[in-house]
Amino acid sequence: MIVVHHLNNSRSQRVLWLLEELGLPYEIKHYQRDPRTMLAPPALKAVHPLGKSPVITDGELTVAESGAIVEYLLDRYGEGRLRPPAGTPERLRFTYWLHFAEGTAMNPLLMKLVFNRILNAPMPFFAKPIARGIATKVLSAYVEPNIKSQLEYMEAELGKSEWFAGSEFGAADIQMSFPLEAAAQRAGLDDRYPKLLAWLERIHARPAYHRALQRGGPYAYARG
Structure with missing residues (x-):
């Protein structure tokens, strides 16, 4: 089991x-x-x-x-389900997005979380200006531009097909759900990215998604 x-x-x-x-x-x-x-x-x-x-x-x-x-x-x-056949262009896209989710997409999101916590963390008064100055600089110069660039890239890619690996829903979409749900919660995924928002609506409407929520319990990212 x-x-x-x-x-x-x-x-x-x-x-x-x-x-x-x-x-x-x-x-x-x-x-x-x-x-x-x-x-x-x-x-x-x-x-x-x-x-x-x-x-x-x-x-x-x-x-x-x-x-x-x-x-x-x-x-x-899997018995061939939820990923394209081996050797196809769709399979290559599937593999790319499967690894993009953690290898690329999550890095600036995690950095944004960490530096936002630094901005709001209690600390000695003499350290606050320095720590918050560094955090603000890193966020504005590196983290937020990277997130914006990635969202624009993903928006354009979803202009090529309904799902990340092609015309059919697959496990690459499942893998991509967490970074995009996180981005919708705290990193600027908004009406500027209509294809990404529509994709979030499609995954959130899937019966299996809701069954997983029922079994897993409260999940703060379930609604973008």
Whole structure:
């Protein structure tokens, strides 16, 4: 039996969604973030040494990292579903977006989260101007321009097809959901990007998406 070690408000929600799309049986072991630090609890280190989510166990196997989990589940249980056939241009696009989600899209989003916390963090009065000055400079000179560039790029790419890997919904769209939901919450994904917003509406309307929410529990990014 597949067990999803599910951390609230995390990338592991995508794993639940993928399993629902595939119609596979699975169990969930729930973990809650520390309300102060927002970090995963130490109990996750008993599953994987890094103590992070997502991670699944399937019998004797433990698989971590979102992209690796997606590929494992599709290889073992997918039966050709949710990704284009090997050797096609669509498959190449699928592989690209599967890895773009974490390899490129998430980096500036995480930096924005970190530097925004620095702006609002309590600290000695003499350190505030320095820390906040550095954070503001990094956000304005690097982080926010990168996010804007990426959103413009993704908007243009969705002008080529309805879904990220082509004309059909697939696991690349599941993988891309987290960075785009995060961008809609806190990084400027708004009416300037109508194709991305329409894509978010389409994924949020999928029955499997809602089944995953029901099983996974509260998820702050569910609505852009």
